[in-house]
Amino acid sequence: MASMQLENQVSAKEQLTANLNNQSPNKIHPERYINYSESEKGPDPPTIDIGEEVTFNEFVSKGAVVYTPPSGGIPGLSPAWVLAWDATGYTVIPPNPNKVYVTCASTKIIEKMTDDEILKKLDKSTSADGSYTDPFTKATINANLTHSFRSGNSLKANFGQE
Incomplete structure (x- = not known):
């Protein structure tokens, strides 16, 4: 399994390490990247080959990425994945827990x-x-978002297709 490291400057308290794993039958690429962390800039998510895991160090603490396979399939019927995360809560219980939102459907x-x-x-x-x-x-x-006082926030996500 290949691994890619991307570095960027983000404050240590808002550090997020993301491990994204592509288990779909196609290479996937970020169709859209949304940074909801106004004061931060993080690396743009890269294309992920089949079976590859990509690791981002110091990724933005609140954002989303839409992944799609390369064009070439039936237009609008290929799968697409949404991964959104909020690691600004720094608690594991309400009122402000870290959280994720995920969904997938046709690109259309x-x-x-x-x-x-x-x-x-x-x-x-x-x-x-x-x-x-x-x-x-x-x-x-x-997807799973965890918080450790020692190592910060960690986001793990697996993209697949049966």
């Missing part, structure tokens, strides 16, 4: 989601765990 459906819609769904989430399987495309996504 996901492309219609606005940045604000994704943010609203993320803000409504109350869990640091997320999992979804789209019955039409058979795409799957699983």
Whole structure:
């Protein structure tokens, strides 16, 4: 399994390490990257080859990425994945827990989601765990956001397709 390291300057208290794993049958690339952390800049998510895990060090603490396979399939029917996270809570219980929002569907459906819609769904989430399987495309996504006082926040996500 290949691993790629990306570094960027973000304050240590808002550090987020993200491990993104592509278990789909195609290479996936970031169709859209949304940074909801106004004072931070993080690395842009890269394309992830089949079976590759990509690690981001010091990723933004609140954001979202929409991943899609390269064009070439049936337009609008290929799967797409949404991964959104909020690691600004620094608690494991309400009122401000770290949380994720995940979904997947055809690119036709996901492309219609606005940045604000994704943010609203993320803000409504109350869990640091997320999992979804789209019955039409058979795409799957699983994500977990954990916090450790020693190592900061860690986001793990798996993108797949049955």
